[in-house]
Amino acid sequence: AQSVSQHNHHVILSEAASLELGCNYSYGGTVNLFWYVQYPGQHLQLLLKYFSGDPLVKGIKGFEAEFIKSKFSFNLRKPSVQWSDTAEYFCAVNSDNFNKFYFGSGTKLNVKP
Amino acid sequence: KAGVTQTPRYLIKTRGQQVTLSCSPISGHRSVSWYQQTPGQGLQFLFEYFSETQRNKGNFPGRFSGRQFSNSRSEMNVSTLELGDSALYLCASSSDNSGNTIYFGEGSWLTVV
Numbered sequence: 001a002q003s004v005s006q007h008n009h010h011v012i013l014s015e016a017a018s019l020e021l022g023c024n025y026s027y028g029g030t031v032n033l034f035w036y037v038q039y040p041g042q043h044l045q046l047l048l049k050y051f052s053g054d055p056l057v058k059g060i061k062g063f064e065a066e067f068i069k070s071k072f073s074f075n076l077r078k079p080s081v082q083w084s085d086t087a088e089y090f091c092a093v094n095s096d097n098f099n100k101f102y103f104g105s106g107t108k109l110n111v112k113p
Numbered sequence: 114k115a116g117v118t119q120t121p122r123y124l125i126k127t128r129g130q131q132v133t134l135s136c137s138p139i140s141g142h143r144s145v146s147w148y149q150q151t152p153g154q155g156l157q158f159l160f161e162y163f164s165e166t167q168r169n170k171g172n173f174p175g176r177f178s179g180r181q182f183s184n185s186r187s188e189m190n191v192s193t194l195e196l197g198d199s200a201l202y203l204c205a206s207s208s209d210n211s212g213n214t215i216y217f218g219e220g221s222w223l224t225v226v
Contacts, residue, residue, distance in 0.1 A: 042219075099163075099205075101146075101148075102158070
């Protein structure tokens, strides 16, 4: 079975700091990769996704992620975080062309104003 | 376009009882999947339905079951509730079942006492 690892469970940053959240998955074949975000009191929302092509994908709110196939990684980045980025971030993988997604355990980001 | 709607939002049940949760997908979406979210286990896939057929099933006991109706609405049922079933149950819908993006509802919070 697949697994998804998010190395940082809780990250605290000050506004304007740069962000990088790690995500690694265990599957050797073709994968679709996603980052979802859950703001306080809200439902999970898609941040960005990678299916194929340019391994650097851009999402909403200035987030981007880079797919590195050799490292089985899909790290999320943002050059300068804002207080409104405080949320929990989930990495997800889908590999079998069905809607069975494997999620990481999530990273709680707390941005101090 | 209305999002994924889940009912009820909150419920409390007693051990041994059964519960039915409902999900209305985004209009036009034919795939509905269910996830259990707990602090310890994160998001875990329960099952997915597409055009009234269960396409995928996660590693949950047979007490967890679901179905999908011809209008794509879905229900999940948990029988003989246990304390460990306390969780947020999330429904997600997609336009197809090819591993494309899934869109989440706000979830149903189940507390088993």
